[in-house]
Amino acid sequence: MKPDGESGRESGVKLDEESGRESGVKLDGEPGQEAGAEPDESQGRRHSRKTGRKNGLRARVRRRRAARAARAAATANEFQATESGTAQPVPETRGGMFRSLRVYNYRLFAAGGVVSNVGSWMQRTAQDLLVLDLTHGSAFALGVTVMLQFLPLLLFGLWGGMLADRYPKRPLLIVAQSLMGLLALTMGVLVVTGSAQVWQVFVMAFLLGLIACVEVPTRQSFVVEMVGRKDLSNAIALNASSFNLARVVGPAVAGVLIYALGGTGPIFLINAISFAGVLAGLMLMRTSELTTPEPVPRAKGQLREGLRYVMVRPELLMPILLIAFVSLFTQSFSMSIALMARQVFGAGAASFGLASSMFAVGALTGALMAARRVRPSRKLLLGGAVAFGLFQIISGLAPWYPLYLVSLVPAGIALISVNTAANASVQLATSPEMRGRVMGIYVLVFTGGAPFGALLLGWISELGGPRAGVMVGGALTLIGSGVAIMLTKVISRRSNAAVRGVTAATAGAR
Numbered sequence: 208m209k210p211d212g213e214s215g216r217e218s219g220v221k222l223d224e225e226s227g228r229e230s231g232v233k234l235d236g237e238p239g240q241e242a243g244a245e246p247d248e249s250q251g252r253r254h255s256r257k258t259g260r261k262n263g264l265r266a267r268v269r270r271r272r273a274a275r276a277a278r279a280a281a282t283a284n285e286f287q288a289t290e291s292g293t294a295q296p297v298p299e300t301r302g303g304m305f306r307s308l309r310v311y312n313y314r315l316f317a318a319g320g321v322v323s324n325v326g327s328w329m330q331r332t333a334q335d336l337l338v339l340d341l342t343h344g345s346a347f348a349l350g351v352t353v354m355l356q357f358l359p360l361l362l363f364g365l366w367g368g369m370l371a372d373r374y375p376k377r378p379l380l381i382v383a384q385s386l387m388g389l390l391a392l393t394m395g396v397l398v399v400t401g402s403a404q405v406w407q408v409f410v411m412a413f414l415l416g417l418i419a420c421v422e423v424p425t426r427q428s429f430v431v432e433m434v435g436r437k438d439l440s441n442a443i444a445l446n447a448s449s450f451n452l453a454r455v456v457g458p459a460v461a462g463v464l465i466y467a468l469g470g471t472g473p474i475f476l477i478n479a480i481s482f483a484g485v486l487a488g489l490m491l492m493r494t495s496e497l498t499t500p501e502p503v504p505r506a507k508g509q510l511r512e513g514l515r516y517v518m519v520r521p522e523l524l525m526p527i528l529l530i531a532f533v534s535l536f537t538q539s540f541s542m543s544i545a546l547m548a549r550q551v552f553g554a555g556a557a558s559f560g561l562a563s564s565m566f567a568v569g570a571l572t573g574a575l576m577a578a579r580r581v582r583p584s585r586k587l588l589l590g591g592a593v594a595f596g597l598f599q600i601i602s603g604l605a606p607w608y609p610l611y612l613v614s615l616v617p618a619g620i621a622l623i624s625v626n627t628a629a630n631a632s633v634q635l636a637t638s639p640e641m642r643g644r645v646m647g648i649y650v651l652v653f654t655g656g657a658p659f660g661a662l663l664l665g666w667i668s669e670l671g672g673p674r675a676g677v678m679v680g681g682a683l684t685l686i687g688s689g690v691a692i693m694l695t696k697v698i699s700r701r702s703n704a705a706v707r708g709v710t711a712a713t714a715g716a717r
């Protein structure tokens with residue numbers, strides 16, 4: 208089909224270049240008319256309007272196809288420029304809060320992600336209740352379940368990022384999501400039939416963590432293949448919005464359904480069904496509009512190559528170190544909400560739920576604010592980390608419960624601002640062939656330190672009370688932000704010196 212602006216005729220109709228409307232329709236030998244006969248005037252007008260509508264529709268279809276092709280070509284050029292080291296800064300273009308949703312493939316991805324995220328949070332709630340039911344309220348067993356789900360990310364997260372570079376990401380995500388859905392289905396059947404045992408929950412948690420080693424870095428690095436570098440920050444922020452919205456909705460829906468359906472088993476089955484949404488979205492994508500880099504061939508030393516790649520680039524090292532310090536105390540701050548509400552302010556279950564909701568509202572607000580930005584800045588990254596530390600301290604000093612609730616909103620905004628800014632900064636500064644490994648490192652530091660930070664601040668809270676734990680966490684976040692900047696300068700200087708030494712030695716040997 209010819210693109211817009213070309214001269215030519217379709218069905219004997221000449222299209223106006225701009226509007227696609229009829230421009231001087233010539234009727235040659237219409238059906239039902241003798242050659243050379245003049246058609247009836249009213250019939251000719253009707254035929255002209257009908258033909259004009261058809262040709263206008265064809266013109267609109269051509270324009271849409273040309274626009275899709277132009278977007279795909281522009282994103283492909285961005286990838287080529289990044290691969291060759293000639294990538295230019297992301298242009299400061301204007302756009303709406305939901306501009307990434309203009310991309311067809313990302314709309315499918317986001318829609319499936321919303322459904323799947325809600326289902327995952329429902330299952331997380333049901334899993335915790337199931338462990339408590341099977342162990343008669345054992346908090347230790349609940350802690351083991353959480354540990355087993357995070358342990359594979361600590362042990363094998365870097366290898367998962369390497370697989371994301373070696374294989375096409377869309378098929379890899381389809382396999383990972385299918386396996387997660389199968390685990391949810393299996394657990395649901397075991398619970399519904401009354402056959403579930405606690406060791407089976409432990410095995411499921413470990414297997415989920417093992418799959419997440421591949422799924423998380425692959426999903427993170429797949430976003431840019433759908434939307435391009437220009438809208439990457441917006442898409443990451445919208446993904447964070449979806450996740451935090453699901454964090455509010457999922458547990459609430461799970462609580463209602465567990466009461467209505469009489470147990471946790473149906474929740475696992477509902478989550479298994481929810482994976483159909485994200486799988487359908489992945490399968491219905493237009494692969495021609497994805498800017499997929501060439502898979503990296505298998506070779507020795509690829510993990511070391513990924514680590515070296517980060518170490519010699521301050522634009523990668525600084526946000527990764529910063530997010531390592533911030534995430535170290537993220538989990539402990541969420542835990543401290545329960546301690547502050549119950550032990551300091553004597554709040555009941557309903558008031559505790561309100562505190563969790565206030566923090567989630569702040570996180571959702573921060574994600575939507577981030578969606579309006581075209582690209583992250585170093586000031587936003589550092590400012591978000593410092594603000595999160597300060598609002599932790601402020602919340603720990605709050606004298607009354609209403610003031611404590613108010614302080615949770617800006618704390619949530621600051622936390623999500625630094626998380627989305629760090630994620631976007633790392634992906635924008637990474638070449639396509641290294642993105643999976645770099646995101647594997649990012650996911651490792653993002654999730655790996657949280658259990659240790661929770662243990663540290665839990666111990667401090669035991670000794671000095673919840674307020675002391677919260678304020679120490681805030682102070683350590685502020686200190687960690689400064690340490691991240693200093694470490695970046697030291698490590699980058701030494702790494703660059705080592706690279707220059709190797710280069711000089713190689714040149715001398717020649």
